[in-house]
């Protein structure tokens with residue numbers, strides 16, 4: 001693609017990156033075939049190729065910011081187009097640059113800015129969200145319907161597993177039962193657990209299940225004080241500076257344990273796993289954090305990867321379930337781990353049923369279900385029809401966003417796959 005960005009933009013790292021990505025697109029349009037919004041709306045500008053043209057025009061001479069924003073807002077950031085593209089176009093990175101460009105140079109009307117700022121403020125702060133949940137439930141009928149599944153889904157946290165003796169002491173942190181331990185033997189295998197933000201408030205039980213599951217594999221899950229949101233939500237809403245700030249805060253919180261030999265940073269939410277693996281790129285131009293960010297990214301593992309590398313036969317449930325597995329977009333298109341996850345689930349004893357159009361997004365996509373409820377619900381209907389066609393016992397997934405979104409309309413249980421293993425604790 002012929003691209004002529006203004007010199008002032010080309011000199012910035014983002015402009016340089018955007019130009020390289022735009023030039024790699026050969027307009028073939030293969031990506032449209034697997035784009036959920038193009039399938040729903042049938043408009044070239046709601047497919048990846050059209051969006052790439054809109055971004056090019058915007059970056060070249062600020063053409064059509066309002067139309068560009070409208071079509072980019074409808075994009076799920078599902079990355080299905082990246083999986084399909086034969087030319088390796090990094091659409092997700094281009095979209096990230098374009099969103100930040102739009103937010104900084106063509107601000108939204110104040111109501112939209114307020115809503116997005118409110119979502120970022122609330123969803124990235126688990127303590128605040130936890131305190132506001134009872135209020136939200138009381139005001140339920142007055143709140144938008146898209147919020148109801150999230151309010152209904154909230155659960156209390158079960159107790160954390162007790163820290164095994166061999167892993168009692170880690171510099172800079174308490175053990176995973178929150179207690180300080182003065183002496184210890186060999187530290188054993190340890191992994192830092194990303195507890196997340198909205199997830200830590202709504203479904204803290206998933207973090208406890210992860211800690212217990214790791215313990216069954218003789219791995220201690222460390223809970224660093226001051227660790228927080230991974231930054232994905234801010235990044236997807238065009239607030240890159242905020243995302244970088246959150247990434248730096250996590251690096252500072254985790255670094256003492258990384259230096260003390262923690263072997264990985266683990267997350268059971270594939271969206272967060274993808275973000276952590278991107279820290280190196282996110283902070284590549286930050287001299288103070290570049291090397292640490294690259295190290296954190298290299299140590300990051302989705303829980304699926306951790307289990308795939310372990311002997312999981314011992315985790316096999318007594319009562320085998322027949323499941324329809326929904327691989328979140330972040331797991332399949334972002335991390336490329338869908339096949340590995342399915343294989344791991346089979347080795348754990350689950351029977352997996354075939355699911356049509358498994359590459360398509362369920363419509364959750366972070367805050368998409370709140371900001372684009374109509375498209376989001378249409379995608380959910382399609383996804384649930386595909387997932388329930390073969391009559392599974394339940395639907396299993398691997399990301400909190402998909403789980404809550406599908407739960408909002410499913411007629412059978414929707415669970416995180418690790419819950420299914422935890423049932424046998």
Ligand code: SF4
Pocket residue numbers: 034035036037038046047048051074075076077078079080081082091
């Ligand atoms: S990220 Fe998903 S919704 Fe957006 S253009 Fe690509 S395939 Fe379409």
Ligand code: SF4
Pocket residue numbers: 024025026027028029030031032048049052084085086087088089091
């Ligand atoms: S498939 Fe790739 S090269 Fe072809 S139009 Fe889409 S992004 Fe461009």
